[in-house]
Amino acid sequence: MTWAEIQPLLTTACWETLYMVGWSTVITAAIGLPLGVLLVLTSRGGLLQNVVLNKVIGVVVNITRSLPFIILMVALIPFTRWLVGAAFGLNAAVVMLSVGAIPFFARLVETSIREVDPGLVEAVHAMGGNTRTVVVKALLPESLPSLVSGLTTTVIALVGYSAMAGTISAGGLGNLAWTYGYQRFENKVMIATIVLLIALVTVVQLAGDLTARALARRGARTSGAPGLRLLRAARVAETTETS
Amino acid sequence: MITTTDLRKVYPSRDREITALDGVDLHVREGEVYGVVGQSGAGKSTLIRCVNLLERPTSGTVEVAGQDLTALGGRTDRAGAALRAARSGIGMVFQHFNLLASRTVQGNVELPLEILGISGKERSRKALELLDLVGLADKARAYPAQLSGGQKQRVGIARALAGDPKVLLSDEATSALDPETTRSILQLLRDLNQQLGLTVLLITHEMDVVKAICDSAALMKNGRVVESGTVAELLATPGSELAHELFPVGGEPSGPDRTVIDLTFHGESATEPVISQLARTYNVDVSILGAAMETISGRQIGRMRIELPGPFEDNVVPIGFLREQGIQVEVARTAAARVKETVK
Numbered sequence: 354m355t356w357a358e359i360q361p362l363l364t365t366a367c368w369e370t371l372y373m374v375g376w377s378t379v380i381t382a383a384i385g386l387p388l389g390v391l392l393v394l395t396s397r398g399g400l401l402q403n404v405v406l407n408k409v410i411g412v413v414v415n416i417t418r419s420l421p422f423i424i425l426m427v428a429l430i431p432f433t434r435w436l437v438g439a440a441f442g443l444n445a446a447v448v449m450l451s452v453g454a455i456p457f458f459a460r461l462v463e464t465s466i467r468e469v470d471p472g473l474v475e476a477v478h479a480m481g482g483n484t485r486t487v488v489v490k491a492l493l494p495e496s497l498p499s500l501v502s503g504l505t506t507t508v509i510a511l512v513g514y515s516a517m518a519g520t521i522s523a524g525g526l527g528n529l530a531w532t533y534g535y536q537r538f539e540n541k542v543m544i545a546t547i548v549l550l551i552a553l554v555t556v557v558q559l560a561g562d563l564t565a566r567a568l569a570r571r572g573a574r575t576s577g578a579p580g581l582r583l584l585r586a587a588r589v590a591e592t593t594e595t596s
Numbered sequence: 597m598i599t600t601t602d603l604r605k606v607y608p609s610r611d612r613e614i615t616a617l618d619g620v621d622l623h624v625r626e627g628e629v630y631g632v633v634g635q636s637g638a639g640k641s642t643l644i645r646c647v648n649l650l651e652r653p654t655s656g657t658v659e660v661a662g663q664d665l666t667a668l669g670g671r672t673d674r675a676g677a678a679l680r681a682a683r684s685g686i687g688m689v690f691q692h693f694n695l696l697a698s699r700t701v702q703g704n705v706e707l708p709l710e711i712l713g714i715s716g717k718e719r720s721r722k723a724l725e726l727l728d729l730v731g732l733a734d735k736a737r738a739y740p741a742q743l744s745g746g747q748k749q750r751v752g753i754a755r756a757l758a759g760d761p762k763v764l765l766s767d768e769a770t771s772a773l774d775p776e777t778t779r780s781i782l783q784l785l786r787d788l789n790q791q792l793g794l795t796v797l798l799i800t801h802e803m804d805v806v807k808a809i810c811d812s813a814a815l816m817k818n819g820r821v822v823e824s825g826t827v828a829e830l831l832a833t834p835g836s837e838l839a840h841e842l843f844p845v846g847g848e849p850s851g852p853d854r855t856v857i858d859l860t861f862h863g864e865s866a867t868e869p870v871i872s873q874l875a876r877t878y879n880v881d882v883s884i885l886g887a888a889m890e891t892i893s894g895r896q897i898g899r900m901r902i903e904l905p906g907p908f909e910d911n912v913v914p915i916g917f918l919r920e921q922g923i924q925v926e927v928a929r930t931a932a933a934r935v936k937e938t939v940k
């Protein structure tokens with residue numbers, strides 16, 4: 354295959370991947386975040402302690418997380434068909450990706466929120482705040498940098514999952530690599546896909562890291578970005594040399 | 597202003613129950629600074645958390661500004677609207693400040709105002725006014741991480757005052773601070789108490805805090821208040837442990853057949869030259885074994901341990917003279933005397 358033939362395929366596949374990852378990220382965040390908060394609130398000693406609900410959510414989350422994604426996809430076929438009317442295609446893939454990523458993200462959210470100092474919860478209560486105030490004014494804003502990091506990890510996992518979703522003819526870079534690279538031995542396509550996936554993951558990771566760092570740095574005096582640290586170190590070395 | 601009646605708090609534990617508060621009766625008058633002291637584990641923290649019902653007492657009642665809080669509905673964490681409203685009228689400052697790292701200083705002070713549903717413009721006006729009051733007007737845009745411990749506690753205090761409370765609860769507010777900063781924070785609390793007529797209930801393990809700003813104090817041990825009253829009353833109580841802790845006097849008699857007495861001066865007697873009068877009038881040699889003199893809320897209070905020659909029987913008249921001068925006199929149980937008693 355010539356480059357001219359590959360290029361339109363790559364462009365389409367790229368958009369398909371972005372479509373799948375984009376929508377499933379939105380859905381995962383929208384459902385996973387409240388779910389994670391609920392896991393914290395309903396746990397023993399939590400603000401809305403409800404051991405039964407907590408156990409039920411926990412078990413569902415664990416079951417979903419313990420299945421390899423490829424198996425989960427197959428198991429989800431009836432559900433997907435019921436929800437979007439098809440078991441294959443981009444929208445079906447979005448459903449499967451979301452179901453796979455929600456429990457993952459919910460656990461990350463749970464961990465992030467548990468990191469918040471319980472003293473802040475106490476302070477908000479002492480001011481006359483209710484549970485909603487605690488969540489909205491203290492837990493979420495204080496764990497935001499950590500939540501952003503968690504979402505970054507989730508998006509990268511989704512990029513990987515979306516390649517697997519390619520096997521159910523969902524399209525995207527994974528599908529392209531599978532049909533051309535693997536089944537037709539088009540190495541050029543394979544390499545181009547790999548490069549694109551690496552680029553995509555790198556961009557997501559970088560954007561996530563920068564955002565998380567910018568949020569965490571609010572007010573912190575020290576600890577710049579690694580790049581800045583290196584620069585600063587170089588500057589220090591320079592000044593010591595000249596003096 | 598704050599009254600607790602037979603307050604009990606029992607924490608259920610795996611094999612046995614832990615009693616944190618064992619029938620605490622506390623009475624804090626309006627406009628005073630009241631200190632609760634005790635070692636860690638004595639129940640101070642639980643007590644102060646029961647006052648605004650962050651902890652719901654197992655039994656007993658808490659009344660703040662004439663309102664029975666224990667009667668208001670809702671569990672600690674799902675407190676009813678009435679209890680939340682009552683809480684916003686009670687300020688609280690914490691040992692570890694508990695400021696939101698994600699908000700600026702001004703944002704932190706605005707938080708309770710947001711909870712009260714006050715509009716944006718009014719919020720920022722009020723927050724800046726409070727920051728000015730605690731001396732941090734220039735730090736409004738800074739983040740807590742950029743502040744020193746003392747500055748953070750000032751923000752904590754400004755935040756606690758946002759709801760125009762009549763009562764301020766202070767949970768070891770100075771325990772994480774150095775002595776210098778501790779003094780300035782205590783001074784601020786005292787100023788607020790006097791300027792705003794704020795009633796302050798503070799818990800601490802530092803006697804110096806009580807000495808510096810408290811009008812009244814209570815000593816807690818094993819979930820009970822073992823001593824309480826105004827500082828003057830405590831000093832007037834023979835054998836008061838708090839008085840002894842606040843004004844430690846020591847010193848052992850120089851030989852056998854001596855009478856060692858502890859004197860407590862307050863009010864006018866503190867400024868009278870009583871000891872020299874005693875020596876002149878009765879021609880006795882008075883030696884001072886130990887002494888401490890302090891000014892507590894503008895009043896001089898002192899304790900002194902002196903030694904008179906001869907056994908107690910010979911000194912009844914001089915001791916009577918001291919009592920007449922309005923000095924509280926206690927015959928000290930020195931270590932030597934205690935040893936004698938055990939031998940008997």
